[in-house]
Amino acid sequence: MAINVLVAVEVRDGELKKSGREGLGLARKLVEQAGGGEVAVVLTVDSAAELPARLAAAGADKVLVALRSEFANYCPGGFAAAVAAACANVSAAVVIIPASALGKDLAPRVSARLGAPAASDCIEASFADGKLTATRPAYGGKVRVTVSFAGEPAILCIRTNVFDTLPADSSRNAVVQDLPVELGEAELKLKITGVERTSGERPDVSEADIVVSGGRGMQDGENFALLEQLAQSLGAGIGASRAAVDAGWRSHGDQVGQTGKFVSPSLYVACGISGAVQHLAGMASAKVIVAINKDAEAPIFKVANYGVVGDLFEVLPALNEELSKQS
Amino acid sequence: MNIYVCVKQVPDTEARVQVGGDGKSIDSAQINTILNPFDEFAVEQALLTREQHGGEVVALSLGDDGAAAAIRTAMAMGADKGIHLKTDQSADDPLQVGKELAGQIGGSGVDVVFFGKQAVGNEHGQVGLIVAELLAVPAISEVSSLEVSAGSASGKREIEGGSESFETPLPAVFTTQKGLNEPRYPSLKGRMAAKKKPIEVREVTLDEPLLTVEKISYPPERSRGMIVGEGAAAVPELVRLLKEEAKVL
Ligand SMILES: Cc1cc2nc3c(=O)[nH]c(=O)nc-3n(C[C@H](O)[C@H](O)[C@H](O)COP(=O)(O)OP(=O)(O)OC[C@H]3O[C@@H](n4cnc5c(N)ncnc54)[C@H](O)[C@@H]3O)c2cc1C
Ligand SMILES: Nc1ncnc2c1ncn2[C@@H]1O[C@H](COP(=O)(O)O)[C@@H](O)[C@H]1O
Numbered sequence: 001m002a003i004n005v006l007v008a009v010e011v012r013d014g015e016l017k018k019s020g021r022e023g024l025g026l027a028r029k030l031v032e033q034a035g036g037g038e039v040a041v042v043l044t045v046d047s048a049a050e051l052p053a054r055l056a057a058a059g060a061d062k063v064l065v066a067l068r069s070e071f072a073n074y075c076p077g078g079f080a081a082a083v084a085a086a087c088a089n090v091s092a093a094v095v096i097i098p099a100s101a102l103g104k105d106l107a108p109r110v111s112a113r114l115g116a117p118a119a120s121d122c123i124e125a126s127f128a129d130g131k132l133t134a135t136r137p138a139y140g141g142k143v144r145v146t147v148s149f150a151g152e153p154a155i156l157c158i159r160t161n162v163f164d165t166l167p168a169d170s171s172r173n174a175v176v177q178d179l180p181v182e183l184g185e186a187e188l189k190l191k192i193t194g195v196e197r198t199s200g201e202r203p204d205v206s207e208a209d210i211v212v213s214g215g216r217g218m219q220d221g222e223n224f225a226l227l228e229q230l231a232q233s234l235g236a237g238i239g240a241s242r243a244a245v246d247a248g249w250r251s252h253g254d255q256v257g258q259t260g261k262f263v264s265p266s267l268y269v270a271c272g273i274s275g276a277v278q279h280l281a282g283m284a285s286a287k288v289i290v291a292i293n294k295d296a297e298a299p300i301f302k303v304a305n306y307g308v309v310g311d312l313f314e315v316l317p318a319l320n321e322e323l324s325k326q327s
Numbered sequence: 328m329n330i331y332v333c334v335k336q337v338p339d340t341e342a343r344v345q346v347g348g349d350g351k352s353i354d355s356a357q358i359n360t361i362l363n364p365f366d367e368f369a370v371e372q373a374l375l376t377r378e379q380h381g382g383e384v385v386a387l388s389l390g391d392d393g394a395a396a397a398i399r400t401a402m403a404m405g406a407d408k409g410i411h412l413k414t415d416q417s418a419d420d421p422l423q424v425g426k427e428l429a430g431q432i433g434g435s436g437v438d439v440v441f442f443g444k445q446a447v448g449n450e451h452g453q454v455g456l457i458v459a460e461l462l463a464v465p466a467i468s469e470v471s472s473l474e475v476s477a478g479s480a481s482g483k484r485e486i487e488g489g490s491e492s493f494e495t496p497l498p499a500v501f502t503t504q505k506g507l508n509e510p511r512y513p514s515l516k517g518r519m520a521a522k523k524k525p526i527e528v529r530e531v532t533l534d535e536p537l538l539t540v541e542k543i544s545y546p547p548e549r550s551r552g553m554i555v556g557e558g559a560a561a562v563p564e565l566v567r568l569l570k571e572e573a574k575v576l
Contacts, residue, residue, distance in 0.1 A: 108421065307552065
């Protein structure tokens, strides 16, 4: 049974986000498991430039370009209308949307428009015996729920940094088509009027491949300079526990945990964080966890692959020095 | 202003969660429940909006008897009225819940509706946006600042590494999160007053769910790793392990 899979990709500042390539990787896997079909991408942009060719190289067979001046910024109603139109265009059985701020806003809108089920924050998905299932963490990561879908398309909102991308293959070609989208008054009522960057060059915790996080043990906002330096040499994003956020040392957007962000980086370094269940909810799916804590009994050591028991004010400077020696 | 806030009673974040005998459900017998932490921001924002513009705050919750507890907490914080959409169905499917809430809110002449960005437990993060789409009104998710005036609203929503500014006419839906406000604690007086406020009960029947739970399992256990060493002396070995064994540097 062949199925067509549609991927909604995110573009910021003219650049394709990595989550789009992860979506394409999953889409190709699902099509293969189903025994064939087409992988299409819907691109909602005000200028497409090189993007279709890049999407072809990342695994797309078809690129539907919804080009509108209103799409310079995120246009919630307009993007939802475009994804819905693209679903119809390719008779999509599955739609993949990244679980980013944009994607988490978009997926439920598409679900409501199409009357189709959406699974949030998926970390696994597969197609077997004619049936799609997806697995998502719930109850703060204490369990994993596997769901199936009645009605098409099945909408999968996928967590960043979990699904494999395909190696870019520039010899691949895709059919590129314009996708006309009718925007009514309803779609344009809400306006995103601007985008502000706060954090300079550090990647956001939810997107970073390495995250270094500080907790109450950091003692002061200024001491985060130690983590800034570590993040600088590792190209990491900086996270925080709720205790550090509530103390005003870091902004809310940096909070990792059940009431903050869910992250799945390849390396998570927890400094002066005890490892409360609500914090673990946000980071226990990291591939490798390092804990630096002066209390050998701290629960964070139960999930850490590598632990250093000690005062972070000694360990972090030594770590920064060691890394600068080696680079 | 006519203000609605949708609230849900959820398992305590500290709760030990056990998979039920059928492998498809959560054993809820031992679980303490609380008002969804994100909904506290929604209730607070509803109250702030009323304080600024006058009007009434209606707290709406769909579910079994537990839903009444969420409404009582919202009322103890200061909501004026409650509507309990009563059902014994499991109400785990966001589209199914969203349809019912939209049906109840539609036509009520509402100006603003507040939701939490996500309910602890199921953690769908969908219901507010679904309701808005079904009502064909603008929705802004994960707002981090909000200015409501007569007939319109503006503010910011958080995105990766920054924020987006928005403008919208009312009526509109907002989903709330940490950073937007500091939720007030229900005072003793608030709690007493809440007992006297009316909760209207409406029996409802939900559509068939479209998401079906096939299995609930525990995540693979993370095996306790190694303590590399103590203090700064452990650093060279830590870096070596990260490079050569874990291959993450
Ligand atoms: C509804 C709810 C939701 C929540 N959501 C979240 C969430 O999303 N994210 C989150 O993080 N928390 C959340 N929490 C809070 C959580 O329960 C913990 O209180 C919090 O994670 C503790 O933060 P911490 O580990 O930084 O601080 P603490 O628990 O105080 O731990 C500090 C650690 O630092 C160590 N330390 C101190 N000094 C040093 C030093 N010099 N060198 C090395 N180590 C040192 C100590 O040994 C200790 O282990 C939530 C709580 C509730 C009730
Ligand atoms: N059963 C319910 N009754 C009332 N409001 C709900 C219900 N379920 C979800 N909500 C609202 O929708 C938000 C998001 O829920 P969810 O999409 O389930 O994560 C919650 O924070 C509540 O504001």
